[in-house]
Amino acid sequence: MEKKKNLLLDIDEVFCFPGFLDAINEFLESNYVLDDFSDYYIDEAVIPQERFNEFNKFLDSRNLYENAQILPYAKEVLKELDFIYNIYPCSSCINPFNIIGSGRLFADKYNFLISTIPFIEPEHFIFTNAKYLFKADIQIDDRLSNLNENIETCILFPSYHNKTISNDELIKRGILRAGYDWRTGWLEVANILLDQSQIKDDKIKRYLKK
Ligand SMILES: [Mg+2]
Incomplete structure (x- = not known):
């Protein structure tokens, strides 16, 4: 296999x-x-x-993950991706304006992830500000500066702050774009990374182009 x-x-x-x-x-x-x-x-x-x-x-005094809003289709598409890929959540937990108090961000994010995506092994969680050190086959991030060009497939996830990045710039750097709207970003990710034949969830299947 x-x-x-x-x-x-x-x-x-x-x-x-x-x-x-x-x-x-x-x-x-x-x-x-x-x-x-x-x-x-x-x-x-x-x-x-x-x-x-x-x-x-x-x-x-707040848990920012208590009422975090999960993006549309994120869980459903991740569940499908999990059959094919080893998924490593890779995320910063440091508030640069509150270094001493940032410990609770690690804990709150960890607890949120194990309860919302229990199918991803907690051993895969990477909490870091040094994302550039990590190598993988695929990377998904909403910040261009976090995407590592040494990774074969980089996907810029659409967000309020990256709409004005030009397609020319992304093409030059070999980065794919999961559309322009965060509401449909995960369906675009599914279109990039999955084929109809691989999908089990009918709701997601409906949106796939290939
Ligand atoms: Mg981000």
């Missing part, structure tokens, strides 16, 4: 939206939605600098 290929999977903004924006909205008493933003660091875009420390203290 052919050896399974290894897949590095980003978590935040790819598998789920953590409750970061909810925390911002609660803190500011605002009603922002993700598509209001075009820069990755949404906190820097809306929280006044003089309230940054106060906001990070506010974050300290």
Whole structure:
């Protein structure tokens, strides 16, 4: 039997939206939605600098993964991918503005992952800011700077902050794009990585082009 290929999977903004924006909205008493933003660091875009420390203290008491929103079809497509690939969730847990308090992010993310994707072995979890050190056959991430060009198949997952990256740039770097809309990103991932014959889930099968 052919050896399974290894897949590095980003978590935040790819598998789920953590409750970061909810925390911002609660803190500011605002009603922002993700598509209001075009820069990755949404906190820097809306929280006044003089309230940054106060906001990070506010974050300290919250579990951002308690009500994380799982992206449409993410679980269903991952379940299918798991038959064919070794999936390694690869994700940062450091809040650069709160290094000391970041330990709970590791714990909260770990607990969230084992309860939402129990079919992926916890031994595969990689919590790191040094994603570039890891080699795999496939990588999925919403940040261009995280995609490692030495990996054969790199997929840019659509997000509010990467819409303006041009197709020319991606083609030049050999990176594939899972469309422009996070709502359908996982169906595009399925189209790139799976064939009809490999799919068991009829709901996903319906969307496949090949
Ligand atoms: Mg991400």
